[in-house]
Every structure is written in C-alpha cells, then in structure tokens.
Amino acid sequence: MTELPSLAPPADFFARDAVSVARELIGFQLLVDGVGGIIVETEAYTPDDPASHSFSGKTARNAAMFGDPGTAYVYRSYGIHWCLNVVCEPGSAVLLRALEPTSGIEHMQVRRGMEKLRLLAAGPGRLCQALAVDISLNGRSLQGAPFQLRLPARPHPVACGPRIGISRAVEQPWRFGLAGSRFISKPFPLGQHE
DNA sequence: CCTACGATCCCCT
DNA sequence: GGGGATCGTAGGC
Numbered sequence: 200m201t202e203l204p205s206l207a208p209p210a211d212f213f214a215r216d217a218v219s220v221a222r223e224l225i226g227f228q229l230l231v232d233g234v235g236g237i238i239v240e241t242e243a244y245t246p247d248d249p250a251s252h253s254f255s256g257k258t259a260r261n262a263a264m265f266g267d268p269g270t271a272y273v274y275r276s277y278g279i280h281w282c283l284n285v286v287c288e289p290g291s292a293v294l295l296r297a298l299e300p301t302s303g304i305e306h307m308q309v310r311r312g313m314e315k316l317r318l319l320a321a322g323p324g325r326l327c328q329a330l331a332v333d334i335s336l337n338g339r340s341l342q343g344a345p346f347q348l349r350l351p352a353r354p355h356p357v358a359c360g361p362r363i364g365i366s367r368a369v370e371q372p373w374r375f376g377l378a379g380s381r382f383i384s385k386p387f388p389l390g391q392h393e
Numbered sequence: 394c395c396t397a398c399g400a401t402c403c404c405c406t
Numbered sequence: 407g408g409g410g411a412t413c414g415t416a417g418g419c
Contacts, residue, residue, distance in 0.1 A: 242411070244411075250411070251411085252411080255405085258404075258405075259404080260403075260404055260405090261404095274403095274404095274411085275401095275402060275403065275404095276402095276410075276411065276412055276413095277400080277401070277402080277409095277410060277411095277412050277413080278400075278401035278402030278403070278410090278412095279400065279401055279402075279412070279413075280412050280413070282411060282412085284411085294411055296411085322412070322413070323411070323412075324412050324413060325412090325413075362411070363411075363412095364410085364411055364412070365410090365411060366409095366410085384412095
C-alpha cells in the first residue's frame with residue numbers, strides 16, 4: 200500500500216454555509232508555520248445567529264468575518280486569549296476549538312509551558328497559544344502561508360452537540376467533534392453522533 | 394472527579 | 407460601564 204498525497208481542500212471549500220464546513224473540517228490537518236495537528240473540534244456561527252459576532256452587523260472588530268471565504272477571523276477572548284475562526288459565506292465563520300497535536304509538538308510544549316499532549320490545543324485559546332496565532336493573522340487566508348490545510352486521510356465518525364460558553368441560541372447543535380477523541384475541550388452529550 | 398472564581402482587554406450599548 | 411465563542415488554579419468530594 201502506498202500513501203496517497205495529502206491534498207489541500209478545493210478553492211471554494213469555504214464558500215458555503217458554516218454548519219456544513221464546521222462538520223467537514225473535523226479530521227483536517229491544520230498547521231501554522233509547520234506546527235499543528237488534526238482538527239478535532241469546531242463550532243459554526245451563522246449570519247442570522249444571535250451568538251455570532253456578526254449578528255449586529257459589520258464593526259471594526261468583526262470586519263474579517265465579512266471578508267472572502269477562507270479568511271482568518273482572530274479575536275481576543277475575555278481580554279486574555281486569542282481565538283481563530285475561518286470565514287465561510289459572508290458573515291459566517293467556523294471557530295477552531297481543538298487539535299490533536301501531530302507536528303512541531305516541542306514548539307507547542309514550549310509555548311504552552313506544559314508537556315501533556317492532551318491539553319496542548321484542547322480549547323480555542325489553548326489552540327492559538329500552541330500555534331502562536333494572534334491578531335497579526337486576522338484577515339489572512341487560511342489557504343496560504345503561514346497556514347497549511349490538508350484533507351482528512353480517512354473517514355471518521357463525527358459527534359455534535361450544543362456550543363460551549365455562549366448565552367444566546369444555546370439550543371443549536373453546531374459544535375462538532377471527532378467522536379471518541381481525547382483531545383477535545385469538553386465531552387459531547389452521549390448519543391449525539393452522525 | 395467536580396464546581397467556583399478571578400484575571401484582563403476591548404468592543405459595543 | 408457591562409459583558410464576553412476562556413483558562414488555570416484552588417478547594418471540596
């Protein structure tokens with residue numbers, strides 16, 4: 200058996216609704232300057248979604264959410280952490296919530312100040328610290344340097360459930376995860392599977 | 394294992 | 407002036 204080459208997603212991959220993209224991004228490999236891993240947790244935020252930063256229209260902070268599909272939207276969370284999104288159709292985005300570390304693990308361990316693989320990138324703030332993502336990458340395309348995206352190597356089961364840490368539209372099951380992964384930020388409610 | 398809470402910044406009301 | 411798309415630590419069970 201020969202390994203097939205790992206392919207980047209098609210150019211129009213992100214030009215769709217965020218819920219579909221969030222589900223399909225599970226299993227992709229994401230690297231920033233060669234450091235990263237397998238995407239194991241995402242959340243979708245849609246244009247008419249009261250929980251989305253884009254809900255009240257375009258502002259200085261969320262301007263990147265109205266950029267081209269594939270654009271990075273980076274924002275500061277709770278005054279301390281950075282969070283990384285990929286823009287889909289205008290005013291929508293997918294929050295990248297957790298990675299299973301695969302590449303440049305030593306770099307991530309230094310940046311995070313810990314050895315444990317399980318918590319290196321399990322959470323949107325931890326993911327950005329591990330990959331050195333900050334506001335300087337806001338507005339850049341994830342389909343070019345320093346980012347690298349590769350399609351999943353094989354099929355995999357995807358879990359879904361309510362989104363984390365929001366107070367509005369809490370009932371939408373728009374959080375997705377690699378079923379059974381120990382690298383997600385929080386367990387999924389049992390039985391939510393696709 | 395779990396829950397509680399403070400840190401700390403910026404955008405928006 | 408309020409409130410986060412969070413995280414680490416402390417303390418209880």
